[in-house]
Amino acid sequence: MMETTTSLSFTEDGFEAFAAGREEPQWLSDLRNAAWKKFSELPWPARNDEEWIRTDIRQFKLDRYSLALEPLTSEATATALMRDGVELGGGCTSFDGRKVDSFLKDKWAEKGVVFGSFGDVIRSHGDLIQPYLLRRAVNPNYDKFAALHTAFMTGGTILYIPRGIVVDEPFHALSTLSNGSADFGHTLVILEDGAEATMLSETASEDVDGGGLHCGAIELVLNPGAHLRYVNLQNWGSNVWHFAHQKAVVDRDASLQWTIAAMGAKVAKVNQHVGLIGEGANCQVNGVMFTEGKQHLSYHTLQHHEAPNCRSDFLYKAGLQDKSRTVWRGMIKVDPIAQRTDGYQRNDNLLLSAAARADSIPGLEIEADDVRCTHGSTSGRVDDELIFYAQCRGYTRKEAIQMIVTGFFQKVFDRISIESVREALGLAIARRVREYE
Amino acid sequence: MIDTLVIRDLHVSVEGKPILRGVTLTMNRGETHAMMGPNGSGKSTLGLAIMGHPNYEVTEGSIELNGEDLVEMSPDQRARAGMFLAFQRPIAIPGVKLADFLRHATTNVRRPDRKEGEELIPMRDFRKELKGNMEQLQMDVEFARRYVNDGFSGGEMKRAEILQLAMLQPKFAILDETDSGLDADAVRLASESIAEIGREKMGLLIITHHDKLLVHNPPEFTHVMLGGRLVETGGIELANELHSEGYDRIRKAYPEADAQNQAMLEKEDAQPVG
Numbered sequence A: 001m002m003e004t005t006t007s008l009s010f011t012e013d014g015f016e017a018f019a020a021g022r023e024e025p026q027w028l029s030d031l032r033n034a035a036w037k038k039f040s041e042l043p044w045p046a047r048n049d050e051e052w053i054r055t056d057i058r059q060f061k062l063d064r065y066s067l068a069l070e071p072l073t074s075e076a077t078a079t080a081l082m083r084d085g086v087e088l089g090g091g092c093t094s095f096d097g098r099k100v101d102s103f104l105k106d107k108w109a110e111k112g113v114v115f116g117s118f119g120d121v122i123r124s125h126g127d128l129i130q131p132y133l134l135r136r137a138v139n140p141n142y143d144k145f146a147a148l149h150t151a152f153m154t155g156g157t158i159l160y161i162p163r164g165i166v167v168d169e170p171f172h173a174l175s176t177l178s179n180g181s182a183d184f185g186h187t188l189v190i191l192e193d194g195a196e197a198t199m200l201s202e203t204a205s206e207d208v209d210g211g212g213l214h215c216g217a218i219e220l221v222l223n224p225g226a227h228l229r230y231v232n233l234q235n236w237g238s239n240v241w242h243f244a245h246q247k248a249v250v251d252r253d254a255s256l257q258w259t260i261a262a263m264g265a266k267v268a269k270v271n272q273h274v275g276l277i278g279e280g281a282n283c284q285v286n287g288v289m290f291t292e293g294k295q296h297l298s299y300h301t302l303q304h305h306e307a308p309n310c311r312s313d314f315l316y317k318a319g320l321q322d323k324s325r326t327v328w329r330g331m332i333k334v335d336p337i338a339q340r341t342d343g344y345q346r347n348d349n350l351l352l353s354a355a356a357r358a359d360s361i362p363g364l365e366i367e368a369d370d371v372r373c374t375h376g377s378t379s380g381r382v383d384d385e386l387i388f389y390a391q392c393r394g395y396t397r398k399e400a401i402q403m404i405v406t407g408f409f410q411k412v413f414d415r416i417s418i419e420s421v422r423e424a425l426g427l428a429i430a431r432r433v434r435e436y437e
Numbered sequence B: 001m002i003d004t005l006v007i008r009d010l011h012v013s014v015e016g017k018p019i020l021r022g023v024t025l026t027m028n029r030g031e032t033h034a035m036m037g038p039n040g041s042g043k044s045t046l047g048l049a050i051m052g053h054p055n056y057e058v059t060e061g062s063i064e065l066n067g068e069d070l071v072e073m074s075p076d077q078r079a080r081a082g083m084f085l086a087f088q089r090p091i092a093i094p095g096v097k098l099a100d101f102l103r104h105a106t107t108n109v110r111r112p113d114r115k116e117g118e119e120l121i122p123m124r125d126f127r128k129e130l131k132g133n134m135e136q137l138q139m140d141v142e143f144a145r146r147y148v149n150d151g152f153s154g155g156e157m158k159r160a161e162i163l164q165l166a167m168l169q170p171k172f173a174i175l176d177e178t179d180s181g182l183d184a185d186a187v188r189l190a191s192e193s194i195a196e197i198g199r200e201k202m203g204l205l206i207i208t209h210h211d212k213l214l215v216h217n218p219p220e221f222t223h224v225m226l227g228g229r230l231v232e233t234g235g236i237e238l239a240n241e242l243h244s245e246g247y248d249r250i251r252k253a254y255p256e257a258d259a260q261n262q263a264m265l266e267k268e269d270a271q272p273v274g
């Protein structure tokens, strides 16, 4: 790769320089060019747009950020939380959108498993990836951020599991960000028919209060009979802008357990969609959020039943501290064909301070008649009587609150079937809980 | 030196409203005291004030454990100093298993100087001890895996309170209607357990309407609360009298306290705390 500049901006010139310096298959260049054109045409989200009405991005200035191009000199220093004590089948680390290292155990490579950084896998297996990348799950034209991501996507990880292969060791991916930098990571997981895998992916900043931009996407493609456990821990610094489109498509008799934990970022706006596209598809989503300071996390979930006899079960729990705010907008959409749908969605919020605020907007859009769909949401404060009771048993006030918060999340932790993840999330949350009056 | 709890002229208000109007009581460790009195007389208020419930403001008087002022301490400091309250209405803690709750509690109470984040008592020792106590209380060990008081029946909650008493081994324990909501067999089991766990080892203040708890725990002293005051103190014969005759004699003998008791009851909120 020829480089004259060390970083480039998100402008016409910047895009041309970016495109010129890449040795990529033609189909990918075409995808990027179309996306850049789309990006230039699309307006920024309007304040009164239902998806953005609660999320203020007037402070967001794209021209403050640039994409790093210089060869990697420094090592990633952010620490991974979820891989302790886990025997991994493969791992991949990136820093400011560039690969640091990756490995895949021979025994899985021999079975046809493909795993590595986005750039490496595009180079080695472009033809395999082409039919999937931004074609089956995430829509690159969804909005201005989706188009921007598509134009500049770099970094991230691709996992491909061939038909019938069962991988019993998790894959791990860590994307790290230095203060003020940009990450355009793209995660793509493809499971062929009957394949099984677990992937733990986490994103973190070098500094807990670091800033920067993440404009990313996650795509999970489950072909018939596949089983995937996917965990995604967002732990950016508290000044990072996080914009992400995340979508899974789950085909006939396939099942997905998707755990999404969000702790970091200044402002996060995430679209998390699951399409149940084949009869008998099953999907469980576990959302764990903990916010503090002035964080604002906005999650827009869609469980789209496009085939009969599918199940979807979304449980989101958020603990909010200080002046932080969460928005959860959930939709169960049932197409006319999707008879015997079983859909569930729930959002519970625990407000740890008077200034915190949680908005819950559940929704149903049902066009079939033989369905069972339930939804609900609660928001409440920590009950002083619980704190007193625990104090009467010797707990300090802070310990009591930590325990109550852990108890609040227990229901969603109980659903997460990976121990290292349960432990990492429990610890990360307990560490954040402060004493408050 | 024997541990003593000395309460002097204690006045307690809730939201500015006086509830206790001068309670004086001395207990030595090893003694059993019964406290009786009609509804709304202030019995639960005394227990909550002794533990330091933030809504119960001590406006006058003192509570001292071995000469140390409890009023200035937080509830957890009081628990670590050796005080215990079995709640009349225990509180549910969703998502927290009784065993986990108790392991942390037991550690803190046994190691009063433990700092936040320091090691808990070893799991194996704790499990063994917990199991032993549960067997004694004829509780299924599965019970410890349930979330604290969450969906417990009234009787289960009371037994869980006794289990906590057994694990925490306080110097002084206030048992607030630990017999209510139990059937006859359960009351017998509870009173036997309390006798075995606490009698002569702790100072027990047993708040009760019934005499069953007192059969196995005959009190050396019986106190009668009316209108936020201890109007009479006697021996076990006073408990027996009140149980068979009711409070008519007491109410007539202390018309002013009785009037205050009535007045408090009339002001009582739709959902009394306690």
Ligand SMILES: Nc1ncnc2c1ncn2[C@@H]1O[C@H](COP(=O)(O)OP(=O)(O)O)[C@@H](O)[C@H]1O
Pocket (backbone or CB within 6 Å): B014, B019, B037, B038, B039, B040, B041, B042, B043, B044, B045, B046, B055, B264, B265, B267, B268, B269, B272, B273, B274
């Ligand atoms: N948290 C509270 N808020 C308001 N009133 C209270 C509260 N706790 C107790 N009281 C009042 O104090 C009085 C005594 O109550 P309590 O101590 O529960 O009586 P007892 O236990 O003897 O039945 C009652 O009139 C009750 O309404």
Ligand SMILES: [Mg+2]
Pocket (backbone or CB within 6 Å): B043, B044, B045, B088, B176, B274
């Ligand atoms: Mg009472």
